[in-house]
Amino acid sequence: MIHTDNRIFARIAGTGSYLPQQILTNEDLVKRGVDTSDEWIVSRTGIRQRHIAAAGELTSDLGYQAALRALEAAGVSADEIDLIVVGTTTPDLIFPSTATIIQRKLGVAGCPAFDVNAACSGFVYALTVADKFIRSGASRTALVIGAETLTRMLDWNDRNTCVLFGDGAGAVVLKADDSTGILSTHMHADGGKKDLLWNPVGVSAGFKPDEPNAGVRVMMAGNDVFKYAVKALDAVVDEALVANGLDKTALDWLVPHQANLRIIEATAKRLDMSMERVIITVDKHGNTSSGSVPLALDEAVRSGKVQRGQLILLEAFGGGFAWGSALIRY
Template sequence: MTQIYSRIVGTGSALPERVLTNADLEKFVDTSDEWIRERTGIRQRHVAAEGETTGDLSTLAAQRALEAAGVKASEIDLIVLGTTTPDIIFPSTACLVQHRLGANGCAAFDVNAACSGFVYALGVADKFIRSGQSKKVLVIGAETLTRMVRWEERETCVLFGDGAGAVVLEASSEPGIYATCLHADGGYKELLWNPVGVSVGFKDDEPNHGVHIRMSGREVFKVAVKTLDALVEETLKAANMEAAQLDWLIPHQANLRIIEATAKRLGMPMEQVIVTVDKHANTSAGSVPLALDFAVRSGKVRRGQNLLLEAFGGGFTWASALLRY
């Protein structure tokens, strides 16, 4: 019996037009370009316009991925969308995007795994294809995180941006995704979280009802570096590969120092690492697919190359995918 793989046949991305540089932030936040760059590697971020939603960015990224794949929206039989900033509580943003694309009738749902959301969604989609239940799947990672920042909190507001990325997965007899590894540990939730919601209630005595990102940066950094080290080893073992066989590392774009630490653990030079954190900042679930689309469209990533995708986010969640592009 022929083994079924899921293979990426198209990528796409979307960014808001507005660009907010570190110099712009200096005008209304107690910070500096030098302070931000030295600690994060970030130089600018994109910020959604008033009325511009996660669904808007997702739809545009999806349309570009479908065009690149040469696939019609009507051919898609599953949509999985990773986000922690949905347009509305329900229906899911995936359902809203489905309707806009004209892919009505297929299964569509959101995955909330914070910054690991896209890789989680990719892992889910891969299983649907391998099981034979789906043939063509649209996987999206998208966020409008700037709606969740408080600009007076200088240590966190400088970190985040908005954007979306998407891929089209297709069933194939040729190797595509070799392995995905998904993990979580809710015991760390208070190090990176938003402690309000429908069930626990909102905070009427706080701006925006308390809906904003709360993060203990140093503690997150420590756990992320250690956890990603172990994740890299696990993923290589699951795919029966050696680090030397990797052509590219495409990591979550949260912090340049974390990216550099992961590359060092793999023994990979930074020339083999896709870095977009300087241009996009941390776009959470949008981060990895944005970086992937940039790498593909810039000509860096080529067909037949082995890519390691990895992410770490609130939850904590962490996830990886090793694939041949």
């Protein structure tokens, strides 16, 4: 558990998001020759379409655009930012970090900027890091981004994975506040489950084209991931409420990782929450990995659903396995 009782909070001052222009519908996948159907995808995942980054459009481009919108919403200039943390599993380059590339695009320098790779939980992990910086007094105004171009690592012949993912980015600006903000964050991981959701290519592991399943691709045991995710999210949701002495009826909104509608529904049922109080974007965005939670949060804020003073719970689960939650007084 990551939780402190001091009186400095990290308040979400502004949100932003960005989606690539190209939209790929379920019917488009069928036309591409993927052995699937709109009914098959919707019934199992809730996904109807996803956005695809254009040729030459990088993760840093998506993150930069989301950052600009978050800065504008917060009324903060780029040179006020004293920390940049980017959650991503699809960086532009091995190094330098995508955070430093976005920093350069923002026209600023000097403040710490680095990436966090926790797969689909990347944004929650990045948010936790920035929250700790602000609580400790090391940062006053932080930019936290979740950005992905995950479609670049898909096997378009594997209908069990290629139908799930999309590209996109979301961002928040955090400001130090003495009264309200992030109440607590909670992170967990289980490296023993690596083979249930992973990508077989890396720098140290290398690329071995003669081995089975070689290549940059998402490999997933869907049923096993589903079962583990539901249990892990149940536990981490309870953990957040218990840590703050709150009952589940206190929650105004659930902003979940947008991986699968059935997982989201299971979490809402566990909380006795009506789906009207759950932010859903998976039908339009697919699974954008670390981009999904901030994308959903930004849509909820800009639509007027999430209001200042309300209690919201963010949660995510992804490869690693890595999962986490954040309880926020918005």
